[in-house]
Amino acid sequence: MTRRLLPALLGVAVLTAIPLTVRNSFFLHVCILVLMWTVLGAAWNVLGGFAGQVSFGHAALFAVGAYTTIILYLKGGLAPWWGIPLGGLAAALVSVPIGLLCFRLRGPYFALATLAVAEIVKLVALNWESVTAGSVGYLITTLPPVRLLGVAVNWEGKPPFFVTAALLAVVALLLTGWLRSSRLGAYLVAIRENEDAAEAVGIDTVRAKVLTLALSAFLAGMGGGFYAFYFRYVDPDAVAGIGLSMEMVFIAVVGGLGTVGGPLIGAVFLTAVAELVRDRFQMGHLIFYGLFMMLVIRFMPEGIWGRVRRLTTRVRAGA
Amino acid sequence: MALLEIEGLSRHFGGVRAVSDLSFSVNEGEILGLIGPNGSGKTTVFNLVTGFIRPHAGAIRLDGHSIVGRRPHAVARRGIARTFQIVQPFPGLSALENVTLAAFLRHPVRQDAEAAATAELKRVGLAERLHEVASQLTLMDQKRLELAKALATRPRLLLLDEPMGGLNATEVDVASDLVAQVRASGVTIVLVEHVMKAIMRISDRVVVINQGEKIAEGLPAHVVEEPAVLAAYFGKRVA
Numbered sequence: 001m002t003r004r005l006l007p008a009l010l011g012v013a014v015l016t017a018i019p020l021t022v023r024n025s026f027f028l029h030v031c032i033l034v035l036m037w038t039v040l041g042a043a044w045n046v047l048g049g050f051a052g053q054v055s056f057g058h059a060a061l062f063a064v065g066a067y068t069t070i071i072l073y074l075k076g077g078l079a080p081w082w083g084i085p086l087g088g089l090a091a092a093l094v095s096v097p098i099g100l101l102c103f104r105l106r107g108p109y110f111a112l113a114t115l116a117v118a119e120i121v122k123l124v125a126l127n128w129e130s131v132t133a134g135s136v137g138y139l140i141t142t143l144p145p146v147r148l149l150g151v152a153v154n155w156e157g158k159p160p161f162f163v164t165a166a167l168l169a170v171v172a173l174l175l176t177g178w179l180r181s182s183r184l185g186a187y188l189v190a191i192r193e194n195e196d197a198a199e200a201v202g203i204d205t206v207r208a209k210v211l212t213l214a215l216s217a218f219l220a221g222m223g224g225g226f227y228a229f230y231f232r233y234v235d236p237d238a239v240a241g242i243g244l245s246m247e248m249v250f251i252a253v254v255g256g257l258g259t260v261g262g263p264l265i266g267a268v269f270l271t272a273v274a275e276l277v278r279d280r281f282q283m284g285h286l287i288f289y290g291l292f293m294m295l296v297i298r299f300m301p302e303g304i305w306g307r308v309r310r311l312t313t314r315v316r317a318g319a
Numbered sequence: 320m321a322l323l324e325i326e327g328l329s330r331h332f333g334g335v336r337a338v339s340d341l342s343f344s345v346n347e348g349e350i351l352g353l354i355g356p357n358g359s360g361k362t363t364v365f366n367l368v369t370g371f372i373r374p375h376a377g378a379i380r381l382d383g384h385s386i387v388g389r390r391p392h393a394v395a396r397r398g399i400a401r402t403f404q405i406v407q408p409f410p411g412l413s414a415l416e417n418v419t420l421a422a423f424l425r426h427p428v429r430q431d432a433e434a435a436a437t438a439e440l441k442r443v444g445l446a447e448r449l450h451e452v453a454s455q456l457t458l459m460d461q462k463r464l465e466l467a468k469a470l471a472t473r474p475r476l477l478l479l480d481e482p483m484g485g486l487n488a489t490e491v492d493v494a495s496d497l498v499a500q501v502r503a504s505g506v507t508i509v510l511v512e513h514v515m516k517a518i519m520r521i522s523d524r525v526v527v528i529n530q531g532e533k534i535a536e537g538l539p540a541h542v543v544e545e546p547a548v549l550a551a552y553f554g555k556r557v558a
Contacts, residue, residue: 183423183429187423194407194408196391199371199395202392202396202423204392205392206390
């Protein structure tokens with residue numbers, strides 16, 4: 001128990017210390033990105049890592065969350081901290097019919113179906129102008145004034161966004177941790193290992209997969225909601241592009257499929273790679289993602305977290 | 320009333336009639352041997368009963384209730400378990416984890432499921448292999464694991480698809496004893512098997528199918544002398 005509690009406490013301490021001590025707003029921005037990508041990587045990992053259902057269309061769920069949050073705020077006046085969880089719920093709702101359709105397919109056919117779904121969502125976002133404002137998109141100019149403990153929150157600074165992102169990341173990792181030890185989590189591993197055998201021993205594989213997709217969508221939708229809240233701008237290219245779906249895959253694979261901490265590690269690497277090469281290249285970071293992902297798949301298929309865990313257990317066993 | 324009743328069951332794949340107007344029933348507590356030449360439709364019958372494929376016509380009733388159209392997990396919940404001709408473990412998981420996943424069906428709490436799984440693994444003779452990865456087990460042990468997995472769902476009816484295929488003579492005797500013990504514990508069994516020695520020794524009754532149709536039914540010793548059965552296996556001239 002202490003083995004799990006210690007890193008958790010350490011994590012919370014670091015997350016609390018960063019906004020209080022760090023004054024460099026670029027570094028805070030990078031930290032916020034890492035936390036946002038952690039949520040998204042965890043979202044993908046729940047479905048792709050645990051259940052072995054590879055989705056190339058998670059941007060669709062992200063987009064539903066982003067649009068829900070920003071539309072609720074701009075048209076309904078609902079503050080983003082309500083909009084973000086509602087964005088997650090909206091994405092979870094949308095995911096159910098998608099799952100019932102796509103889970104009739106297995107393996108690569110499922111992956112292709114999710115790709116198609118993401119493309120459909122993007123086209124809907126582009127063309128349903130009365131709701132989504134089409135390619136013009138939505139822009140948040142001001143956020144609602146809030147006083148926290150008697151102090152007005154400064155929306156032009158980074159700390160409030162850091163705290164929000166940190167909360168979402170903690171929720172995502174806690175959900176993943178719960179899933180790993182739950183019966184549903186065990187069912188997902190069974191589905192990943194052998195779907196027919198899972199059905200034969202009484203596991204309702206469709207129900208387990210649809211539930212997991214909804215959970216994954218909830219996280220991806222909240223990630224999208226946070227994106228809208230932080231970047232204050234949503235249009236189809238920004239929130240429904242295939243690049244976004246690929247980045248979620250990247251994080252989960254590089255970090256370690258089916259692990260709890262993997263997405264955090266993957267997010268750190270993804271953000272680091274992106275920021276290191278962004279100055280020199282416009283789209284170059286995507287090439288580096290691809291290269292990095294190939295290297296990881298070839299030499300470290302269990303991901304960084306998975307490899308570290310294996311090494312530490314070996315050291316412990318040897319000692 | 321029979322535990323399992325199959326009536327007029329038919330299923331074709333394209334132009335091939337895999338199972339055609341097949342009827343038989345399984346009585347509570349018996350071991351029914353289901354035999355027939357290769358490609359005669361035995362495995363298809365199992366797939367139809369367990370919901371992996373749907374029949375085009377006919378009825379399948381467990382305890383008088385139709386189970387046609389139910390998905391495999393629902394059929395398992397109702398008390399029909401199966402093993403596969405080619406073993407289907409969860410390859411990357413340990414023997415205990417494999418069987419625990421099956422035990423979850425009757426034991427929602429992990430500790431209970433693990434206890435039940437351990438008991439089943441002991442019963443099939445895998446007590447020493449609890450923590451070995453399934454894909455690393457010998458074929459005999461994988462067959463034991465397959466049986467333990469099926470038993471952990473606490474079936475009333477167990478469908479065994481060639482549990483002795485690929486085993487040597489000694490292993491066949493061990494496996495036969497194991498199947499007989501499972502029946503003695505109150506599980507009704509349908510056994511598809513090519514190893515005739517095992518069929519003759521432990522089945523109470525035998526149903527013979529050929530090209531998806533039933534060609535004989537009765538006591539093992541009588542059935543193997545029927546002309547239709549000999550013709551199906553060896554050709555008409557022998558019969």
